[in-house]
Structure formats: C-alpha cells, structure tokens
Amino acid sequence: MKELEARLEERFRKRGYPGMSVCIRGPEGILYEKGFGYRSIEHRKPVDADTVFGIASMSKSMTALACCILQAEGKMSLEDPVVNYFPNFHIPGAPDECVTVRTLAMHRSGLPPMEPLEWSIAMNSKERDTHWYREMVRTAPNKMDRIEQIVDYISAGNYESVGAPGEYMSYSNEGYAVLSYIVDQAAGITLEEFLKKRIFEPLGMTRTVLDVDCSEARAMAGDNITSLFERDDDGKLIWDDNWSILPPFRGCACVKSTAKDMTRYYQMLSNGGVWEGKQVIPAEAVELMIGKAFPLRKKYYYCMGLEKSLIGGKMVCQHSGGLHGVSTQGGFMEGGYSVAVLCNEGDVDVEEFQWICYNYILGLPLETEHYWAVPSGGTFSRPEMLVGDYLAREGLPAHCVVEWKDGALSGTYQDKPVLLCWCGQNIFVAVDAKNPEKRVTTLRFYTRNGFAWGVKCGSRIYQRVADARP
The missing domain is CATH 3.40.710.10 (DD-peptidase/beta-lactamase superfamily)
Incomplete structure (x- = not known):
C-alpha cells in the first residue's frame, strides 16, 4: 500500500x-x-x-x-x-x-x-x-x-x-x-x-x-x-x-x-x-x-x-x-x-x-x-499502400498524413511530426518524431484495391482524402 x-x-x-x-x-x-x-x-x-x-x-x-x-x-x-x-x-x-x-x-x-x-x-x-x-x-x-x-x-x-x-x-x-x-x-x-x-x-x-x-x-x-x-x-x-x-x-x-x-x-x-x-x-x-x-x-x-x-x-x-x-x-x-x-x-x-x-x-x-500494440522491429511489406492524407471532421478538421521517405514511414498526426513503428499486420504505433519514446497514438490501416482507404487513429476512423492516393 x-x-x-x-x-x-x-x-x-x-x-x-x-x-x-x-x-x-x-x-x-x-x-x-x-x-x-x-x-x-x-x-x-x-x-x-x-x-x-x-x-x-x-x-x-x-x-x-x-x-x-x-x-x-x-x-x-x-x-x-x-x-x-x-x-x-x-x-x-x-x-x-x-x-x-x-x-x-x-x-x-x-x-x-x-x-x-x-x-x-x-x-x-x-x-x-x-x-x-x-x-x-x-x-x-x-x-x-x-x-x-x-x-x-x-x-x-x-x-x-x-x-x-x-x-x-x-x-x-x-x-x-x-x-x-x-x-x-x-x-x-x-x-x-x-x-x-x-x-x-x-x-x-x-x-x-x-x-x-x-x-x-x-x-x-x-x-x-x-x-x-x-x-x-x-x-x-x-x-x-x-x-x-x-x-x-x-x-x-x-x-x-x-x-x-x-x-x-x-x-x-x-x-x-x-x-x-x-x-x-x-x-x-x-x-x-x-x-x-x-x-x-x-x-x-x-x-x-x-x-x-x-x-x-x-x-x-x-x-x-x-x-x-x-x-x-x-x-x-x-x-x-x-x-x-x-x-x-x-x-x-x-x-x-x-x-x-x-x-x-x-x-x-x-x-x-x-x-x-507493441513495435516488432520489422518492416511493413507494402508501405506505399499507406501513403496519403487521412481526414476526420470532429471539431476542427484533423489530419493524419503518412509519407514514405528514406526507407521509413513517417508523417504528421494532428499537425505533430510522427514516426510509424510497425507492430504486425496493418497496425502501427505513431511516436513523437523528436522523442521516439513517447507514444502518440495507435494506427490501424484499412486497405482495398491496392491502397489504404482509411486509418483508425485510436478509436476513430480517418478517411483518405479523395485526391490523396499514392
């Protein structure tokens, strides 16, 4: 006690x-x-x-x-x-x-x-x-x-x-x-x-x-x-x-x-x-x-x-x-x-x-x-499928932007720079780009026809902006 x-x-x-x-x-x-x-x-x-x-x-x-x-x-x-x-x-x-x-x-x-x-x-x-x-x-x-x-x-x-x-x-x-x-x-x-x-x-x-x-x-x-x-x-x-x-x-x-x-x-x-x-x-x-x-x-x-x-x-x-x-x-x-x-x-x-x-x-x-969700240390096989801008309209528009640069997935989550760490299947942990020990949110991507149409950020699904396909 x-x-x-x-x-x-x-x-x-x-x-x-x-x-x-x-x-x-x-x-x-x-x-x-x-x-x-x-x-x-x-x-x-x-x-x-x-x-x-x-x-x-x-x-x-x-x-x-x-x-x-x-x-x-x-x-x-x-x-x-x-x-x-x-x-x-x-x-x-x-x-x-x-x-x-x-x-x-x-x-x-x-x-x-x-x-x-x-x-x-x-x-x-x-x-x-x-x-x-x-x-x-x-x-x-x-x-x-x-x-x-x-x-x-x-x-x-x-x-x-x-x-x-x-x-x-x-x-x-x-x-x-x-x-x-x-x-x-x-x-x-x-x-x-x-x-x-x-x-x-x-x-x-x-x-x-x-x-x-x-x-x-x-x-x-x-x-x-x-x-x-x-x-x-x-x-x-x-x-x-x-x-x-x-x-x-x-x-x-x-x-x-x-x-x-x-x-x-x-x-x-x-x-x-x-x-x-x-x-x-x-x-x-x-x-x-x-x-x-x-x-x-x-x-x-x-x-x-x-x-x-x-x-x-x-x-x-x-x-x-x-x-x-x-x-x-x-x-x-x-x-x-x-x-x-x-x-x-x-x-x-x-x-x-x-x-x-x-x-x-x-x-x-x-x-x-x-x-x-725990990072596996491995690499996701199709990172290009995830690249794009995902949007949720709950209050001010909130974006989750995913990029593929220099062999790593990164981007921004609600305007904060993040790195994406693969946990297995379609699940990632987004961590603070400046402080990778700090978890920001958990991401689960939903794919169809060769690209992700949405990503669940925490408990809310953000949908891909129509013109933001890879």
Whole structure:
C-alpha cells in the first residue's frame, strides 16, 4: 500500500496535474482511496474522497446499460431499427433496417467522426476566445441544442460513411446522443430519471447525477465540486467553473460523480449485476452489455459502452472520458475489483494511473505497462499502400498524413511530426518524431484495391482524402 501511494504521488507530481481522485475497490470493500492536489487552487481546497468530478464519456456505459435493462425487461430490443424511434433518421447508403440500437451502442453504425458535439459545446457553453471556438461558431448551422438537429444533420448525408452497419467500429458521440432519447421513449421516463431510479439509488451512488448544465451536481456536491483546468498555448495552467453544456449529448458525456461512487458501479458490473448480495441489475442486462458474445483478447474490443480486453491475464472492461477540465478512466477487473481515476485537467491521459492500480490488484510491478500494440522491429511489406492524407471532421478538421521517405514511414498526426513503428499486420504505433519514446497514438490501416482507404487513429476512423492516393 505504501509503495502504491508513493508511485501514484510521484507520477501525479511529475505530470503536474492540479487535482485527481483515485479509488480501488475489491470484494472486501474499498482497498484504497485518495485525493491528490486541489479542486480549487485559488482557495487551496484539496481533493478528497467526496469531491465531484465530471466523468465525460464514462457516461456512455450507463446509457448502454439502460438499453440492455430495457431489453431484459421486454420494453425494447437492441435489434430495433433506429427509425422505429426517429423516423427521419438515415445514414447514406445504409438500409434503415440495418442501423439498430446495437450498432449505435457499439459504434458500428457507419457514422464517421463529425462536428455536432463540438458545435453543441461551442454554441451552448461559456468558452474562451480561441481559434477552435471561433471556427465552431462560424461553421455551426444552428445551436445544436436539440436532438432533432443532430438527427437532421446525420440524415442529410453530407459525409461518407465508414462502412456498412456492423462492419467497422468508429467512435461516434452522435450515436450516443441518439441513444439517450431512445431510452426516453422506451422507458417512458427520461434517461436522467431512469439512471437515478435504476442504477444510482440501488447502488448508493449518492454523489452521482446526470444533468446538462451542472446545476443539480452543484446542489448535490455543495462546495465539494472541482473547478476545471486547462493549459493555454504557453503551457500555463488556467481554470474556470464553466462546465461544458451540450444538451442533446446527455447520456454521452454529462454524468458527474466521484471515484468512490464509480467503483460501486463498476464492481456491480464485475459481479453480474449484484451489489452487496442483491441482484440490483438483471444479470441478462450485464451479459448483453459485455458478455460472452464479445471476444476477449489483448487488443480491446468495444462492446456496449465499455472496452473489453485482457490485462495481466484477467478480463478488464473500461472506458475513458475527456471534456473541458475532465480527464478520466474507470473500469473493472474480473474477480470483483474496480478502479476509477478522475482528474480535473482536460486533455491529459490518465491511463497510466489506471494501470498502476491494476498492477496493484494483480501483484505486478507497479510500473508495468499494458499496451496491446507493441513495435516488432520489422518492416511493413507494402508501405506505399499507406501513403496519403487521412481526414476526420470532429471539431476542427484533423489530419493524419503518412509519407514514405528514406526507407521509413513517417508523417504528421494532428499537425505533430510522427514516426510509424510497425507492430504486425496493418497496425502501427505513431511516436513523437523528436522523442521516439513517447507514444502518440495507435494506427490501424484499412486497405482495398491496392491502397489504404482509411486509418483508425485510436478509436476513430480517418478517411483518405479523395485526391490523396499514392
């Protein structure tokens, strides 16, 4: 325990984050919980076990679980076409019957990365005057504050899908926005009410709420809610209390909670819906969400709102989250163990802290890394197939440019120079060109007719720019 705390403390100080909360829970109860740093630097208020953070996209698994509960109770089916709930919903080139609740929940509907979530944040939140903000306001067709506007944008089809429904996984916030409103219709009550009555209250998650504007979270938390921190262009830490407001994306990113509450939730899933000896969630719903129908392997597989993989020989289901002033990671390990790491600085990666906690559970050296993609030291046989410019339109246009020079694959990822290290098959690790020890992202290329038409950067598929073939 002393070694665990020392390692977390050392890593927290090294990263320079303002505040963070960590909780590890096991079959016998809380194994470790600690607040690091501050929730308010101006007033020197420390983070403690009850400090409320945003959890951002960790919210998605709760929306997915709601869908699975409703199927288990016969109120809807995961195979229901989305048009049953939104008659005007269409994805170009896809039969309406094939775009289902399940394909949305698994990010396999064919939707590419697109702009509505970023537009919604810019148009409905208090934002700093940055290039991103000005561009989002300039390009937004409307306030993106109603689900109908998202459905209309998707259905207009001014984009190219990333494949047939069910064919490829590409992360889609818009898909989960639509799911939030499908739950409303199937349950007969709002998603907010459903989560409160069916998940939060039975689990004793007294410091957890789904709300859009943070008003309920503030009332619930009292003074013990974190401020939100970012880095400016010069790397200086700045802060505010302006929570991201993105009304139609309720079940996508709007839950606020504590690390302690989130480990209750994840431990319940680890135990098949059982909490403190009581079946609080139907076992069928948990099986539908993350069960044997989904493969278990070292490379993660996105089930229903959670990524499933092997870590240290044990099944782990987890998810990360990120918004303004929010960087999170949470999940469970088979055997009744759960971990949550919540940080109040945006756009940072806290997975290394999650790994330290998993290593503590597994009895491994705490510094053990668990990357599924590892450079092989070999050379890819057809590098010319990968050369090109790949684009994602999620907020500001993001490019992944691949070049073949002097016998090596290199390029830029989101305007940062990278080198590509082959890991086997069509998988590469992109590392910082100036600091090759620093991993930037994992790349998986999709080839057809002699060249790559797309590349999955992390969890999102970037598509080749039409005139950028080798």
